[in-house]
Amino acid sequence: MPIIETHNLHKVYRSNGAAVHALRGVDLQVEPGEFVAVMGPSGCGKSTLLHLLAGLDLPTEGEVFVDGHPVHALSESRRAVLRRRTVGFVFQAFNLIPNLTVADNVDLPGLLAGRAPVDVARERDRLLERLGLADKKTTFPGQLSGGEQQRVALARALINHPTVLLADEPTGNLDTRSGTEVLNLLRQFHQEGQTIVLVTHAPKVASFARRVVFMRDGRFVSEMALPEPGDASRILAELLSIA
Amino acid sequence: MLTYALLGLLAERPRHGYDLKKAFEAMLGGTWQVNIGQIYSTLARLERDGLVVSHKQPQELLPDRKVYALTDQGRQALQTWLAQAQIPPARLKVDFFLKLLLARRSGLADGCALIWQQRQTLMQSIAELTPLLQRPRDDEHRLLAEGLLFHLEADLKWLERCEEAFCVGSKEQGQEARSDRVASSDPPPRPDRHLPTTNY
Numbered sequence: 023m024p025i026i027e028t029h030n031l032h033k034v035y036r037s038n039g040a041a042v043h044a045l046r047g048v049d050l051q052v053e054p055g056e057f058v059a060v061m062g063p064s065g066c067g068k069s070t071l072l073h074l075l076a077g078l079d080l081p082t083e084g085e086v087f088v089d090g091h092p093v094h095a096l097s098e099s100r101r102a103v104l105r106r107r108t109v110g111f112v113f114q115a116f117n118l119i120p121n122l123t124v125a126d127n128v129d130l131p132g133l134l135a136g137r138a139p140v141d142v143a144r145e146r147d148r149l150l151e152r153l154g155l156a157d158k159k160t161t162f163p164g165q166l167s168g169g170e171q172q173r174v175a176l177a178r179a180l181i182n183h184p185t186v187l188l189a190d191e192p193t194g195n196l197d198t199r200s201g202t203e204v205l206n207l208l209r210q211f212h213q214e215g216q217t218i219v220l221v222t223h224a225p226k227v228a229s230f231a232r233r234v235v236f237m238r239d240g241r242f243v244s245e246m247a248l249p250e251p252g253d254a255s256r257i258l259a260e261l262l263s264i265a
Numbered sequence: 266m267l268t269y270a271l272l273g274l275l276a277e278r279p280r281h282g283y284d285l286k287k288a289f290e291a292m293l294g295g296t297w298q299v300n301i302g303q304i305y306s307t308l309a310r311l312e313r314d315g316l317v318v319s320h321k322q323p324q325e326l327l328p329d330r331k332v333y334a335l336t337d338q339g340r341q342a343l344q345t346w347l348a349q350a351q352i353p354p355a356r357l358k359v360d361f362f363l364k365l366l367l368a369r370r371s372g373l374a375d376g377c378a379l380i381w382q383q384r385q386t387l388m389q390s391i392a393e394l395t396p397l398l399q400r401p402r403d404d405e406h407r408l409l410a411e412g413l414l415f416h417l418e419a420d421l422k423w424l425e426r427c428e429e430a431f432c433v434g435s436k437e438q439g440q441e442a443r444s445d446r447v448a449s450s451d452p453p454p455r456p457d458r459h460l461p462t463t464n465y
Contacts, residue, residue: 063425202398225421226414229392236384238428244381248392254410257393259297261413 024087025185025217026052026075031084033070033240044070045081046240052186052219057212059228060221062237068221071237072190075219076109077101089185106135110179114191116171118163118178124150125159128177135182142181149177153207169200176207180216187211189220193227205230267299267307272335272343275317279334282308293409308333316342365427377432384424387417 033045044067052058060068073079074086077093086093089108093101105111118127125146132142150156153173163171172192179187189208193201209230212218220231228234235245267289274280274288282304289299311317316339321329335343361383368374394417397410 198398206399225388225391225418226395229388229395234388236381238432243377243432244385246385246388249389251396252393254393254397254406257390258397258406258409258413261390261394 023090024051025054025056025089026050026219027085027087028071028075029085031071031074031086032082033067033074033079034082044240045074045084047084048237048240048242050235050242052217054217055212055215056233057209057218057231058220059231059234060219060237061223061225061228061234063223066237067240068223068237069190072188072219072221075186076111076188077104078111106131107182108185110182110184110187112172112175112179112187112189112192114194116163116168116175116195118171118174120163123160123162124155124166124174127163127174128181131178132181137182145181146177149180150174153177167200168196169203172196172200172204173207176204180211185217187216187218189218191222191224191227192220193224194222201227267303268311269343269346271304271307271311272316272339272346275333275335276340276343279332281322281330281332285333311339315339362427365431369431377428380424380428380431384421387421387424391417 028048028050031045031048031050032043035042035044046067048067048071050060050071060071062068070079074081074093075088077086077088077096081094084094088104091104091108093104096104119130122130125143128146128149129139129142132145133139147156147159150159153176155170155173155177158166158170158174163174166174172195176192187208192208193204196204205227208218208220212232218231220227222228229248231248233245233247236243270289270292271285274285274292280288282301285308286299286301286304289304290297308317308319312319312333316336317333318336319331319333322332323329361379364374365376365379368376368379391414394410394414397404397407398414400407
């Protein structure tokens with residue numbers, strides 16, 4: 023059974039009386055353990071789609087099921103519970119709370135979900151260690167580099183073992199090196215079974231996923247499976263061969 | 266281009282033909298195999314033009330072999346070539362664009378479907394190249410991969426423009442094309458690769 027399923031998803035925004043049709047009938051299915059990238063130019067509706075999957079917003083028409091929950095039909099408070107327990111979200115702009123330490127930022131969703139503080143702290147230490155941030159626990163986000171902030175955001179998104187990790191241009195504010203680091207981490211979590219949906223306009227970023235869905239004007243236009251990363255010398259030779 | 270590669274390798278030290286083949290292939294990370302016959306014919310031409318000289322080196326149990334060395338004239342020719350900027354060659358995928366134009370004119374293929382298929386091919390190449398970005402920053406293979414990735418990304422951007430021009434306003438047609446694809450369980454035929462022709 024798919025872990026994410028949308029049916030004929032539409033979203034219309036009204037701005038200054040004009041209707042903006044951000045989604046025009048999107049059907050998406052994501053199986054458990056998949057790493058899917060939704061790729062398209064800005065304004066194609068990809069971020070809107072991610073927000074609807076996270077229950078951050080409601081569709082104008084259509085249905086969204088995440089881990090069996092009908093997100094489109096839940097009240098605001100039920101959606102808040104879903105966001106804490108079922109979904110982890112990584113934003114382009116990190117969205118850490120500036121006056122909380124790294125540890126407190128990561129703990130927050132765990133404590134809000136009502137888990138025992140000692141469990142949350144143990145989990146947080148494990149994640150920070152894993153993400154190379156063990157010595158940053160008492161640091162404030164403003165003192166960290168962009169790459170470090172995004173890794174803290176990743177720890178925060180994973181603290182409650184979400185069924186699905188959603189990432190909106192997670193490397194959009196990062197230099198190439200720290201961007202690649204974050205993408206490698208996503209790939210590692212995927213290899214351990216984490217379901218991930220990432221949206222991006224950048225082909226290199228999308229190429230870390232195993233399936234890419236191309237979006238245009240609020241619709242999916244095509245999709246493809248990507249190969250397992252393997253020996254790159256074959257493709258180098260092919261691209262270099264001068265006919 | 267092989268001409269200057271051979272001159273460049275001989276500028277390091279004198280070498281025989283097979284040594285030149287090995288050194289050339291190693292320089293490009295084994296991505297480009299060159300025929301030994303091509304090496305010898307190029308060397309013969311260079312010797313005729315006075316850019317290299319050869320002398321016979323005796324070998325135990327084996328026939329003599331020719332060792333080639335750069336002449337002053339050859340060194341000058343190499344320096345002149347090295348100092349010149351490359352004239353940027355046209356890199357537009359003319360054959361793909363031709364398909365697109367003819368698809369529209371003849372009505373025998375869906376232009377949008379061609380664009381999407383082409384995009385998938387480019388994405389596949391990108392996915393195969395990105396592991397090379399893990400290598401150290403001064404790794405020669407990585408530099409090569411970065412160059413190719415920039416080209417592939419530029420091609421993808423251009424495909425977005427083609428999509429705007431060919432597919433916007435014909436959305437219903439696009440939807441039909443998509444349901445056709447989804448309905449068939451066969452993978453799409455592997456398209457011709459229209460990839461950057463690099464002249465590094």
